[in-house]
Each structure stands twice: as C-alpha cells, then as structure tokens.
Amino acid sequence: MGENQKCRTQVNLSKKVVQQIDEIVDPRKRSEFLEEAAVASLRGQILKKWIELGEEFKGLTLDDIYYPSREELETRSG
16 A cells, blocks of 8 residues: 555544544544554654664674674585
C-alpha cells in the first residue's frame, strides 16, 4: 500500500475521548488528528526500542566483535 494511500478502519473510543478530540479539532478532522497521534506514538515506541537496543550494546567496541579473516570466509564458502 502506498504511503499516501488511505485505508478505512474502525476504532472504538469512549465518548469522553471523542468529545475531547472534537473540542480540539473539527469533527471532520478526527481522522487526521488520530493519524497524527498514532504516528507520534509509533515514533515514541521506535525511539524507546532504539534506546533499549543501545543499552544492550553500551560499551562495546570493535575489539569486542569477532571479524573472520578473508581466508576464513573463503574457506567457509567452499
């Protein structure tokens, strides 16, 4: 699916949340608002995962990683 192509979906929100959204944006702009909120949340989750991944590798240097020699690689490949 193309980046700009839209697909229809259905979400269930409490009346209170819908009312709060409508206070901020026009009801005809709900989808746009929800998409922006979802994208912001996804970016936050991705950043969190990157930070967690960074913690796993914290302090690693190239000396900590095993790099086979060219000769070893050629021997493996037959």
